[in-house]
Amino acid sequence: MVKIFIDPGHGGTDPGAAANEIQEKNITLQISSIIRDILLSEYEDVSVLMSRTGDETVSLDSRTNAANNWGADYYVSVHINSGGGSGFESYVYPGVARQTVTYQEIIHQKIMEHTLLSNRGMKQADFHVLRESNMDAILTENGFIDNAADAAQLKDSSFIDHLARGHVLGIAAAFHLTAKIGNSQILQPEPTIATGLFSVQIGAFSEQSNAEKLAFQAKEKGFHTFIKQENAQYKVQIGAFKEREYAEELIQKAKNAGLAAFITID
Ligand SMILES: [Zn+2]
Known part of the structure; x- marks a missing residue:
């Protein structure tokens, strides 16, 4: 005990x-x-x-x-x-x-x-x-x-x-507590798509400098930012989560800060 x-x-x-x-x-x-x-x-x-x-x-x-x-x-x-x-x-x-x-x-x-x-x-x-x-x-x-x-x-x-x-x-x-049987789904909720991560993206640009500009603005507002290069685009992301609800919370926070945010599934 x-x-x-x-x-x-x-x-x-x-x-x-x-x-x-x-x-x-x-x-x-x-x-x-x-x-x-x-x-x-x-x-x-x-x-x-x-x-x-x-x-x-x-x-x-x-x-x-x-x-x-x-x-x-x-x-x-x-x-x-x-x-x-x-x-x-x-x-x-x-x-x-x-x-x-x-x-x-x-x-x-x-x-x-x-x-x-x-x-x-x-x-x-x-x-x-x-x-x-x-x-x-x-x-x-x-x-x-x-x-x-x-x-x-x-x-x-x-x-x-x-x-x-x-x-x-x-x-x-x-303390290496053991979960009660039947509650494991609460402890480790499965994402809607088994292997997906819910990324929160605030913009995508063909020009790297534009992506960097947006990333800088988001950083100024207190967000963590990273730029992902994909399909000839520079995508500005501010977070990635296994659980959609956390991504949605971050989107709300981004919107409150005046950023246009949406979820992408990686
Ligand atoms: Zn106190």
């Missing part, structure tokens, strides 16, 4: 960061509750304890004491960032064992694969929950509540689902 302690940051009289009509404590509870539900419903031999399951005030000491007393194998603290910036970052305690960093790498990577947040990197910090927990621990900062674009995503339930799913897939990979 793998014991995962999930800690929704803040709560009760401590709202955490607040901006754009949302409060950190509510978003962290949403993400954490979905992480718990997916872990328990889709995986064998895992148990979950949460530091809070409602809008309760829980001190930092109570949180780490609960995890330590329970004998958790892993501590996952979920937060939303603020203070100017955008994107996702994760933390472990400075100088921790290689194993803790390996877990961080796996989980960080899965979350990056399952959201379109920009990657602010894997970091280390002397946070209470990382320092006082006796087991391997990670703290995730899931977007910036005071950034309009991040906040808009945090208000979107499908984005919250993706954040939670990224955490789950990371925890499952790190």
